[in-house]
Each structure stands twice: as C-alpha cells, then as structure tokens.
Amino acid sequence: MRNNTSIKIRKPKTTGRPSLGEKKKSKPHMVRFDEEQDERLIFRAELAGMTVTEYIREATLNAKISPRLSPDEKEYIRQILKIGVNFNQLLKLAHTVGLVSMAPKIESIIGQLSRLLNKIKF
Known part of the structure; x- marks a missing residue:
C-alpha cells in the first residue's frame, strides 16, 4: 500500500526585494x-x-x-555692525589728519571688535 500524502518543502524565496524584517518603515509623516x-x-x-x-x-x-541665532548672538552682530560704521568713519578721518594720530582710537575699536567676535560661536 502506498501513502498518497506528500510533504511539500518550501524553497526560500529568491526573487523580489528582500524582506524588511525589523526595519519596516511604519511611521508616516504628512508633508x-x-x-x-x-x-x-x-x-x-x-x-x-x-x-x-x-x-x-x-x-x-x-x-x-544651521540653528537660528540666539538673542545674544543677534545683539553681538548689531554691536559689530555699529563698530564697523564707527571704524569706517575713523579711517576716513585718519586719511585726512594722519594715521599715526588716530592709532590709539583704532586699536581701541579693534579690541572691542575682537572681544565681541570671541563671544560669538562661529
């Protein structure tokens, strides 16, 4: 007597994309x-x-x-812009009266600018 039951052995799937398994993307976001x-x-x-x-x-x-600038950083930039305007005016004056006489004032402005730049995170 023969037994008509046959056992089917599944072959591994070899076509198509691989299974995502644990990495399945299931978190949708509407944009x-x-x-x-x-x-x-x-x-x-x-x-x-x-x-x-x-x-x-x-x-x-x-x-x-890039994160937005903090209020402190915005204020530092405003101060730097003001110093830049003053520095430009000072250089124009230095060209008319002589650079040597303006040196202490120029060094003072450069020091202020340097301190402000050190406070800003770049």
Whole structure:
C-alpha cells in the first residue's frame, strides 16, 4: 500500500526585494507642497536618481541645518555692525589728519571688535 500524502518543502524565496524584517518603515509623516515646490522636489529627486520618497528621507535625515541665532548672538552682530560704521568713519578721518594720530582710537575699536567676535560661536 502506498501513502498518497506528500510533504511539500518550501524553497526560500529568491526573487523580489528582500524582506524588511525589523526595519519596516511604519511611521508616516504628512508633508504638503505647493505646485512649484512639488516640481522642484521631483526635479531634484530625478537628478539624484531617487524616488521622491527616498529623496525626502535622505534629505531629512542627512541635512545640515544651521540653528537660528540666539538673542545674544543677534545683539553681538548689531554691536559689530555699529563698530564697523564707527571704524569706517575713523579711517576716513585718519586719511585726512594722519594715521599715526588716530592709532590709539583704532586699536581701541579693534579690541572691542575682537572681544565681541570671541563671544560669538562661529
């Protein structure tokens, strides 16, 4: 007597994309673009040879974002701009009355500028 039951052995899948397993992407985020932004996004993704989704993911996770300036840093920059205006006026005066007589004032302004630049995180 023969037994008609046969055992099927599954072969490992060899075609298609590999299983994502634990790395499955399951956290969606909604992002909206206007027409112009969408066209730019698609253009950039095509240039990079990526899908739009891949491009957004790559750009988001690997972008270098510069933080905004703190209120203190903004104030330092305002002071530097003011010193720059004063320094320019002082140099114009130095050209008319002589650079040697203006040297102490110029050194003072350079010292102020140096102290402010040291306070700013660059």
